[in-house]
């Protein structure tokens with residue numbers, strides 16, 4: 511008999527549907543139930559670094575705003591550290607690095623405040639014990655790994671769900687004032703079509719009471735379809 | 742320390758973006774290929790939650806919005822484990838659910854279905870899995886409801902489920918269905934999933950052993966998140 515692999519299979523995704531707010535942001539659905547809704551404050555009061563505002567809209571294939579989308583953001587702090595046991599260090603007390611973003615149901619516009627993340631360490635050049643031995647004995651074999659290990663430019667990770675989206679979409683927002691770091695970013699450089707890299711770079715629009723404002727429009731389809739990642 | 746990578750997501754069991762029988766997907770589906778990304782720190786890490794974030798009553802939908810008494814409907818316990826593809830428990834992870842009431846009506850300012858709002862039912866709950874990955878909720882069984890797709894589509898009774906795991910790349914939202922519901926076979930949203938076994942995995946099983954006699958019937962629903970490699974680092978298995 512053929513041997514079997516005893517892995518389980520991941521549970522399949524289903525759309526979050528139009529009423530995702532009931533579960534994840536009941537205040538937006540129109541009622542108060544929890545002591546505190548999660549994901550309202552991304553950076554917390556003690557976060558160091560530049561405070562910023564990020565705003566945007568998600569646009570469908572007909573050019574209309576997606577008014578019922580829900581986004582989640584995940585980011586490092588100003589030092590490039592994620593608040594996680596494997597995040598690379600410790601972060602300021604109260605820094606969650608994660609937020610939930612609700613749209614205005616009339617316009618589809620969304621915004622949130624946070625701090626600008628720092629550059630994040632890239633993929634480790636020695637992905638396994640074998641790779642480590644290779645690196646030590648044959649440094650010239652490690653070209654690809656070294657390239658992949660370049661620091662990642664400051665970025666926000668986004669995950670978006672809505673009615674009509676069957677599985678949450680992952681993308682990243684980069685900063686327009688980090689041209690040098692963006693040019694070296696190993697993830698942006700993975701995008702074969704250079705013109706599409708621009709879909710991940712926010713536009714600096716304004717100062718909101720001294721707060722830099724970045725605008726990030728996500729296009730689900732069409733000429734400027736945003737790059738989405740299979741992570 | 743080298744972070745271990747997650748197994749790649751098997752996109753053949755998940756619904757593709759474009760599923761024309763589910764009409765809303767047509768204008769909301771990316772048409773270009775996703776860029777496959779090997780895990781970086783941004784994907785391997787993810788938000789963590791603790792008992793300070795939620796209240797014990799949050800997993801009891803029979804009581805967490807009750808004003809004048811219990812909500813109307815069939816009292817059910819939904820329980821199970823959150824596991825990864827290596828069949829290892831995922832402890833301390835946040836599970837959030839939302840659902841319609843027993844009449845099939847959501848408490849949402851955008852839901853206008855003619856079935857009545859239940860004054861004692863909010864329709865959402867949340868909990869953390871315990872150290873062995875177990876979770877449970879008490880609620881009432883949601884009703885089927887009609888929706889605009891074809892002229893006569895009805896969603897099978899379902900509970901929406903959101904899970905985090907330990908990494909942003911494990912983030913998952915799905916729906917739980919109930920064993921024996923004839924509407925499952927009819928539903929265009931269920932059938933966005935191309936893999937029949939993957940659909941079966943979304944159907945909670947009646948679990949008489951976990952039901953509470955004369956009080957609450959039970960359904961069991963295990964959730965599997967992406968698994969992770971063990972990394973050979975300096976000739977020994979690291980971590981997990």
Ligand SMILES: [Fe+3]
Pocket residue numbers: 527529841896899901
């Ligand atoms: Fe629903």
